[in-house]
Amino acid sequence: METKLQKDARPDTMLLNMGPSHPAMHGTFRIMLELEGEKILNAEVDIGYLHRGFEKTCENRTYFNLLPYVDRLNYVSPLINNLGYAMTMEKLLGVRVPERAQQIRVLMSELTRISDHLTCLGAMAMENGAFSVFLYMMKAREYLWDVVEFTTGSRMLTSYIRIGGVRADLHEGWQSSVRTAVRETRRALRDVAGLLDKNQIFLNRTRGIGSISKEDAISHGWTGPCLRSAGVSYDVRKAHPYLIYDRLEFEVPLGEQGDNYDRYSVRMREMEQSLRLCEQTSGLIPDSKPRVKADEIEPTEALRLGRLQKPPQRIRLSPNLEGSEADVYPRILTGDAPVVVPPKEDTYTTMEGLISHFLFFMDGYGIRPPKGDVYFSVEGGNGEVGFYIVSDGTDRPYRLHVRAPCFHVLSALEQLVRGRFVADVIPTFGSMNMIGGELDR
Amino acid sequence: MLALALSFLVFGLLALVMIFLNSLFGPRKPNPARERPFECGSPSLQTGIRPVRVPFIMIALLFLLLDVEVAFFFPLALVFRAHGPAALAALGGYLAILAVGFVYAWKEGIFDWS
Amino acid sequence: MSGFDFLSARFETALGWARKYSLFHYPFVTACCGIEYMSTACAHFDLDRFGAGLIRFSPRQADLLLVVGTVSHKLAPVLKTVYEQMMEPKWVIAFGVCAVSGGIYQNYAAVQGIDKIIPVDVYIPGCPPRPEMVLDGLMRLQEKIQREKQDWRWKKRT
């Protein structure tokens, strides 16, 4: 197949593939370069190597089963995708989320935003030769993932933020693990800033390279850290405040020239702001009252007791049953509409609980929002993550489209790379933080 | 002298063994795909070696010349302290001759590309 | 068992031992498992303790192909080319459920498991697998390398 680049290439130039399976191309991105020596005359981008048919799959899954798919869009900051999807559905259903769930959501999405920037900058520095920066940042990320893991159960792709709240309350002793994570991340950021900020090699590779003007950035639909590095102050958390961001104070860092170094420094300063947000939110969240250690009994025992005319006392199930804390539910999940998995204690002990649990998962029932379409967006790691959902009243979305921020950021890569040298492609591409799952959906 | 020869012998043999160890143990499974160049997994955009533009060749020749010139500094450096100013004069003469060629190439515009 | 058989058996275990602990892997990273692969290869869960830490980005110098993440139909020919251009002896690890069997993406775009394209030695389930599962998968591959009949040039082809 003759690509466009091959058709209008000069005979004496060299055509090079910076192909999908390349260490710096995150495995699923290909740039075809027309080179005259080291200088790039023309570049053509070829994406779609990680197109997994997300939007088609969404049309065949129920709203509740979509959560794992939504996690895997921007898989570096998965909780923010969950948040975007859950809030879009809550806007469509008109459901209010309790205060504590909103605070936990802010804490969790800020933690994953930091791990998103850590991964992006670590990979960018490693591709430019600073391998130790990558190791420091991965070490810091382990602490952040510890907090996420203890609360949600899995390190990365959690499906923790559900429609109508969050899946479980914070784990006991969460304040100390958040404090350790923030302290370790600050130390790692200090080391990396010392290593890279005035490093002449890093400056030569990034300062003034891949720079974009404000008008071009806006015309390419840039949002997020890349747009802010061009000097345009647009952050969805400030422009359209959601959750409790209006009550928390944080700045929006801006860059001047919009080049690679500005994208790097905006992300570094943004991590500092997210750390401040984590501290403020953990100060706001009242510590959950210690769980009363009643005698937990197994479900079969509960059923046998339930058959008696009047079960002796309120049956408390053993905590290893998924979602069994009935007393915690009202604090972390909405009670407005039947959009939440009923607690196990009701399911096992009352007939209505059993029916509602069964109905929730039965085909054709579950979460059925009203007909119509809705668009809502949150500030993701790379920019504005927007969900456009068209619902036709059944329990499966008729159409679900995701506004992927790095799709727009990457559409400007050809323009930024033309006329530069081959070595400049790596830092420019690294600073844009391309995530395959989000770009190709 | 013996120590020098011995070490050359031992380490030379060791190097040779290491090199041919691979051809002794490596399995031979010829595979046509391995003849094609590796271009990050995607089909290569052009076949064969393209003609190289003239400025590249000129730069390569000039580099060859100057590199050999630098190679001659090393033996001089070994005996430099023994001969004092005479060595310096020899070095200056040697450099001056080559500098003339370098300046000529520079004026001919070898460094300003299209 | 004649003297030669004894010698070649001892020699094969030595060769297996040498190949087992010097695996240079080629990370064919595509999707979410790549982020977990990063934490497996980095300081905390260190892949280097098993002799497999050195990352080679060209198939000419790698003997373990680590397929990490979803392989879509557009990427399948790329994976096949990279596998064929690898040097012998070579092994393949399918890292993550998408590489093992297509995972949660059973639709028009994703290949349902890379063993439809290339032969696979070890399958590591999980979406993404925890780093401990990856290390366990690597240890299983090392056992397999130690046990299997080594292939070398002047071997008596039985």
Add this chain to the structure above:
Amino acid sequence: MEKEDLIEEIRARFSAGIESYAESLGDQVLVVRRENLLALMSGLRAAPFDYAVLLDATCVDFLASENRFEMVYHLFSLSRNRRLRIKTSLPGGNPVVDSLSGLWKNADWLEREVFDMFGVGFIGHPDLRRLLMYEEFEGHPLRKDYPWRKEQPLIPLKD
């Protein structure tokens, strides 16, 4: 920073092209005729309304209805911090609409993706090719009548 709502002025100035206006869940939605789309968009991008960012452009396939495809554009004005959703429906026979790549640069890729997934043509698009799928792929996967699991492998697969 939020200036007053200019939606009334928009409806007044472009009343020819606008079919209907609705307020759904707090978002402003304009349904526009296909012919006046380009004129309206360039007008909205210009000074008083200043919708400088094309947030998103996508398409929805209503298989049952006569006007099968519906293009949905989301615009965002940085200075006025307002969002606007613009819809235009295209007949199933020849789904063709004017391309916006002259106004916004990211429309190039967005429209290529919609062409790849739905087969909607864009007049005036500089280089309308498949973006996500490979050239040998027949059909448009996101159409409702394309089967969900119909694979078209590039290389022969061992089963």
